Amino acid sequence: MSDTGAKAGPEPSERTVIGITFGNSNSSIAYLVDDKAEVIANEDGDRQIPTILSYVDGEEYYGQQAKNFLVRNSENTVAYFRDFLGKEFKSIDPTHNHASAHPQESGETVSFTVKDKAGEEEAASTLSISEVATRYLRRLVGSASEYLGKKVTSAVITVPTNFNDKQKAALVAAAAAADLEVLQLISEPIAAALAYDARPEAKVQDKVIVVADLGGTRSDVAIVASRGGMYTVLATVHDYEFAGVALDKVLMDHFAKEFLKKNSGAKDPRENARSLAKLRLESESTKRALSLGTNASFSVESLSDGVDFASTINRLRYETIARAVFEGINRLVESAVKKAGLDVLDVDEVILSGGTSHTPRIASNLSNIFPQSTRILAPSTEVTALNPSEAEARGAALQASLIQDYEAEDIEQSTHAAVTTVPHVANAIGVISVNEAGEEVFVPIVPPETAVPARRTVHVSAPNGGDVLVKVVEGNTHIKVTQPEPKTKENGDSKAAKVEDADDSDEEDSDFSEDEEEEEKREKVWKIGSTLAEAGVKGVKKGGKVEVSITVNSDLSVIVTAREVGGKGGVRGTLTS
Ligand code: ATP
Incomplete structure (x- = not known):
């Protein structure tokens, strides 16, 4: 952090600190009030603020407003960019940027070209990834400052465990350019663990925790040993396939097929950029509704060829068509436990964090692989669970308030061990x-x-x-x-029948994990x-x-x-x- 060359930060006594999670899909800001971390809503009332900037007639929009512009202003809308910070163009995965401004090669790094000034004759600007991050962070900090009624000066920001030094330095520099002092970068799973352990009812005891951080474009699993209040990361796995957008895709295909079935002759909404954007936005909100209710509606005006489309889906059906993604998440968690050299029986708690962790089926599938004694901390399995979309921001805010009185150099010294793998006994x-x-x-x-x-x-x-x-x-x-x-089976071929059903999963209700077998x-x-x-x-x-x-x-x-x-x-x- 000291290699940024940034100007000296504010005096400790003059700091106003917050915690920030800065994701590819969403970001959040949190602060401490009466020793309790609270996530702040921005001007639009959002606590999960889409990590998106959009430019219309020289105006900059961010968050949900910018996200809505993905339908009719996609080329001037920058989305899914966090992971590009500090990276060379050839090493980025631009998959998620096909429906918004495209990343391009720009010297050593990545940039986006958007029309960010008013007037037809104004040329488009090429913004480096650092500039995009700076502009976005400035908006986040602006919202936090407005809410708190004073200028936010400093923050603890969460980063994935596989963020390398270059990425971290790029983030710190982007924040500095937004006039934000980064007190510390802490890893996302540790932030989630901190948020849980800081609750008054929490007993700080030795335990092994799995943090499954299931976001929009990536799922990260970390195995963390908590011993005497110290966290050690034992193993991590990262996956870019089984995450929120994969679930959106399942619903997009489902509704597109249904639309085509009901409107013979209409064009496939997946083949036109604007229709696809509408399909994507509505599928995501249907998906979110299915985390709360057992039924959800889907409704888009002029989905394709000017034809409106409305439908509904129930949770069971959704769980059936999304089964491959859910199973992928289970495998991911199992592989992380294995990578740490542990068994599921060694795990005391599973913290589900990230937006996708709201999905009840994911929590219940995970509870099937762990013994009953393992606590699965998700809204659908434990009433006292934290909101998975907020846990990391809260952890970051707690950490920020803990270290805000230190001088910048001391912070680096005193907190180093909390975020890196420290020596530990094997047996x-x-x-x-x-x-x-x-x-x-x-x-x-x-x-x-x-x-x-x-x-x-x-x-x-x-x-x-x-x-x-x-x-x-x-x-x-x-x-x-x-x-x-050994028991004699009443219906010897029930297993075989189930395997056949799996091929036709689109039509059949699923019972894949509730096997009553002993x-x-x-x-x-x-x-x-x-x-x-x-x-x-x-x-x-x-x-x-x-x-x-x-x-x-x-x-x-x-x-x-x-x-x-x-x-x-x-x-x-x-x-x-
Ligand atoms: P990433 O960096 O992996 O893209 P993120 O950390 O920026 O993700 P999160 O807010 O943790 O973002 O996760 C975003 C994902 O969570 C999106 O796919 C979103 O649709 C999904 N999501 C948010 N709320 C819910 C919900 N209630 N039910 C199901 N999925 C949800």
């Missing part, structure tokens, strides 16, 4: 205890993926007292699979690994307790201390990594 470290059945079992003290340095303490009961031997060992989990008792039982069990240390605590009282402390240093060396609770002395030993 758990714990002690061996004996269960009621007399078997040796592993009791974890330092969970796996704990960021180091870390210190944990437990009390181990010593019911018989005397000389107690504490064995400190590594532990790792394995998944114990118990097959169900499943094999999978449980996570600890396996005792290699012994790290043995400590003998002498003369423990009957029914007493032994306190075992384990400290893992940054170089992964381990210090173990063991002593009787309330007793004197103790044993201490250091092990090198």
Whole structure:
């Protein structure tokens, strides 16, 4: 961040800070009021503000107003540009820009040509991607300043986990040109996790979180270990196929086909740019309505050849035709868990964030791959879930308020670890205890993926007292699979029938995930690994307790201390990594 060469920011005491999410599809602004992060509505009343600029007769429109211009002013409307920041033309994917201003090569970077001045004779301007981002951020900050009644000076902005240094520098520079100091860039999944953990009812405990950030043009999944309030990103996957626009496309095809069926002789609305834009906008709003209700309408005036079209669709039908996308999202999440070297049984929480996460079927499909004990934090599965479109902006606002009093240089120093992968222990470290059945079992003290340095303490009961031997060992989990008792099936070929239906999914209602079959039982069990240390605590009282402390240093060396609770002395030993 320091390599931007930007002018020094405001004094900490003069800052007014906000949190910003700056997406390819939508952006949001949030601020902190009475310790609670709130997402701000812009002048149009929108909290999800389309990341779009449009120019008409020299006037600049942004957000939803600009989005509406995609129908009749598409060539002067710039959309889906965030991911192009800091990139060379040859490495961008312009797929989503075919129905708006086209990105073009401009030296090392990308630009757009639009008529942004009034008057027929005015030549079009070529705007660099940085200039587009600056203009857009200026509008966002303007809306926030207007709402707050004072000039916003600084922000924490969220970025995807795969944003490289060049992209980050380009974003910081674009913000600086909009007179906005970037206090910090934080990764999107961490922002979502922060928003959840900052709630008063949240218990900050060690856990493994999956953050599925499902947006319009991309789906990003991150596996995050939260240990002692510190977040470590264990693995990430990024996908550009199974996201919101793919769901729009499913509905666009559905309604276009229906339109053609009902209006024989009419032109396919997908073959004309203006009709296609209308089809796309209305399909997206129908899709959003289907997240709330079980039925939604679709209605477009003069869809094609001057013919109006109105229809309805129910949720079940939508879920059937969109099945491939939903299944893709499930596979994506599973692959991220696998990439982190974990099992679904290791996951404590799944945070669904991003606009597409409002879709009830996505949340319920995900709950099918995780055990019941895993919390699926989405509006349709958990009443207390945060609005998935707002979680990241709130997290960014919380972080902004937390660090606003620091000098710029100190921020970089003090918060670095929160956003990058930090060293962590691979295996758990714990002690061996004996269960009621007399078997040796592993009791974890330092969970796996704990960021180091870390210190944990437990009390181990010593019911018989005397000389107690504490064995400190590594532990790792394995998944114990118990097959169900074989059952005779009443209808042996029901599976085969289902597979056939899948080919004709357009017509059939789906029941793809509600299989009532008894499943094999999978449980996570600890396996005792290699012994790290043995400590003998002498003369423990009957029914007493032994306190075992384990400290893992940054170089992964381990210090173990063991002593009787309330007793004197103790044993201490250091092990090198
Ligand atoms: P990206 O950068 O991936 O393009 P983003 O982070 O800019 O996305 P989001 O607002 O998170 O944008 O997601 C936008 C997507 O969410 C759009 O496809 C939009 O249609 C979809 N969406 C918004 N609200 C809902 C809803 N209630 N139900 C279903 N989908 C929704």
